[in-house]
Amino acid sequence: MNVKPFVRTLISCAAIAGAIDLAAAAELSMAANSTGKNLSFLRDQIARFEKETGHKVNLVTMPASSSEQFSQYRLWLAAGNKDVDVYQTDVIWAPQLAEQFVDLTEATKDVVGEHFPSIIQSQTVNGKLVALPFYTDAPALYYRKDLLDKYGKTPPKTWDELAATAKEVQDKERAAGSADIWGFVFQGNAYEGLTCNALEWIKSSGGGQIIEPDGTISVNNEKAAAAVEKVKEWIGTIAPKGVLAYQEEESRGVWQTGNAVFMRNWPYAYALGNGDDSAVKGKFEVAPLPAATDGDQPSSTLGGWNLAVSKYSDEQEAAIAFVKFLGSAETQKVRAIELSNLPTIAALYDDPEVAAAQPFMPHWKPIFQSAVPRPSAVAKVKYNEVSSKFWSAVHNTLSGNGTAAENLELLEVELTELKGDAW
Structure with a gap:
């Protein structure tokens, strides 16, 4: 070229x-x-x-x-x-x-x-x-303020609250005639964006950050597995099955046409969401991403x-x-x-x-x-392979190909081999 x-x-x-x-x-x-x-x-x-x-x-x-x-x-x-x-x-x-x-x-x-x-x-x-x-x-949680106000809801602080609110508002809006609305859209495709999303689920649930700053491979743990399994339950219930192929723009497309209650996305979507061609102009706000419990620190990927x-x-x-x-x-x-x-x-x-x-x-x-960095500094030239193996393990789980515990255990083995004597 x-x-x-x-x-x-x-x-x-x-x-x-x-x-x-x-x-x-x-x-x-x-x-x-x-x-x-x-x-x-x-x-x-x-x-x-x-x-x-x-x-x-x-x-x-x-x-x-x-x-x-x-x-x-x-x-x-x-x-x-x-x-x-x-x-x-x-x-x-x-x-x-x-x-x-x-x-x-x-x-x-x-x-x-x-x-x-x-x-x-x-x-x-x-x-x-x-x-x-x-x-x-750093991403945030976009929410339809008009719909939350309509049903007396507040922005969720935990992932469980998000799932419950998303389901309730989604179901009530569908009953009222909005057949295409979903509770939550995010980036579930097998690419770097899924690494960002999954790191947020895991880190905000006390499951570490894949590889710790000292080089320890930490991703194979119960809290990390539980966080991914929780998201698996959202597929087809509060999130469309197609979310497994969504990147940022596909998520924004659903959101901006008024067909989502919540969206996880980056700041660029804010101005576009308030554009003259947007169905949600003036109807939404943003909040920090949820955590596992009120006591956990929300995590947004840097x-x-x-x-x-x-x-x-x-x-x-x-x-x-x-x-x-x-x-x-x-x-x-x-x-x-x-x-x-x-x-x-x-x-x-x-x-x-x-x-x-x-x-x-x-x-x-x-x-x-307060955003959490991806482990690129510690993995150095091997980061791209680390991320690819991580997002593949998560995507397999969300797609029903093995449990989170099984896939994260296999991931630990693969990362250990990739690490060798040192990163």
Whole structure:
């Protein structure tokens, strides 16, 4: 694949500071995912960047599935592909792709202090800043406030409360004529999104986080098995059987047409849910995800996307400038207002324009600050295999192929073999 058939050496454009050196204008390519309105937002920002700098940026569209995206990235980078200069990267990929990306430490020393330290740390591998944060993520429980008010219900704090409320509201709404409504939709397909969902079920039930920070494989335990078995009971009762093939957009599709009482999803779905074409506009709110009991800590998987520069790029200086442009407070503010994505720059949570456009956002800050990370830091280059084996074990259980106890026991054996002497 050649996404840059030619390089323009003459681009007639004026930068903000004045005329630029036309011979220095670069042509870049950026690989980015297609979830929600990400691509349309990037096109708008690219137009602004091109006007300000004279550089040209081509957008390479990637699948919405982060797992498919990672597989393609790994193939391109392993081949030393020069066609992509900038990669939009998931928070978990830093340890796996660090050697393929430019160290941004020196180039971003003037701006890293604006970002949450924990997010900068998540993108730092062996002292090397692999990627600059673009936006952060932590999922929440979306709920139909109008329907809960209608039946005298409050947002559930435990998974059992969620199941009971979802079933009651679902059944009453169906009896009233809403035949297509379901109680709860989430991401049940066999991909990285299921790892996120299942980690939340298990961690919030006291079942650990698959692999602990010290490298201990902890997933094979009674609390973890019980959490997955509980979710298995939801399939076909409060969640459609098709949820086993849902990713983020399929879940949002059901929710946004008014056919779900609850939804687990990321912040991007908030702005879209309040769009003019949404059947649930103004009818929903968000709350922290439930836990096993009132005494357990709710768990949201730490997500987020970042911006990395390929070490194979022939236009590294321009690529770094583009990354800093996209990661800047100005761009993150626009993204927060337009797409409801959470900024990685602390000051934006106190910005009155952001709060006015997205009133929920200041309340989301503690959700992601206490979010649980996936075990990518400890599993390093083996994380993708760890996650694949984990989501497969969970998906098998939810699909009726073995019990959770059986599948998690087998998973422990597989992870032990994968670990070898050390991660």
